[in-house]
Amino acid sequence: MSKKSKKPENQICANKKARHEYFIEETFEAGLSLQGWEVKAIRAGKMTITEAYIIFRNNEAFLFGAHIQPLLSSSTHVSPDSIRTRKLLLNRREIEKLMGAVNQKGYACVPLSCYWKNSLVKCQIGLALGKKQHDKRKTLKDRDWERDKQRGFKKDLD
Template identity: 45%
Template sequence: MAKKKNKTLSPDTIAVNKQARRLYEILETFEAGISLVGSEVKSLRGGQVSFKDGYVSFRQGSAFLVGVHIAPYEKTGTYDQHDPERARRLLLHKHEISVLQAKTEQKGLTVVPMKMYFSRGKVKVQLGLGRGKNVHSKKQDLKDRDIARDTQRQLASY
């Protein structure tokens, strides 16, 4: 039986963090490269990544992606496996790192991974600079979406 293709993702998209827009109000987005080992890239080609608790931390002038789970590649030997939860270095310009670090320290913002995709054979991560939503704003978003859906139904029926 043939595999079912996911029509919502483009062919180069690996995974999308659906929780990011629900939990955070995204103010800016950035594109970053990511430093990976071979078995991680193979695993990403199979779409085996989870963003559940992912965020970006800054150490010694570098940015690291923490909490993103990339499953071990099954066809690799046992001695050559990578750590699924390791911190992965993000490839950003020094200016971008300093701007992001300053904003996260001063304004109480956080940097979360939003999407992973292939661009010209390289793995890229879309990062979002966001502020956490409170319960009231989450409920308001749900209410607005329901109202928009109802109006679309009403317009479609005429």
């Protein structure tokens, strides 16, 4: 028996490490500015954002470090750069809010997941505050406790 993945149909990739290392205060939805070969590679499931982060330059947001592995058959006249910086499409107010929090309050801006919305690629961004080591341990302990509680309830029902 093989386990089914819990990944929704429209989800491309998720950054599970971000939820472990940060407290996510607020989330935003941003579009991605992509080239043609990147869209083809994403449709084939060749995208990862585990080491990606968001930088701000000239009042614009960019996704830095996201890896899209190019397909061999996608394009012959373009030399693909798999980890190029990609522009995030956000409203001006959202960018100003994110920049203010990152610059003044010590927050970080991390990508949480990428998914399809209609035929567009969207990226869920989290305004995050870093966890300390004891916070990570507490989160794991709470998760284990909830899992054990659920197992206990299942045994009682059987």
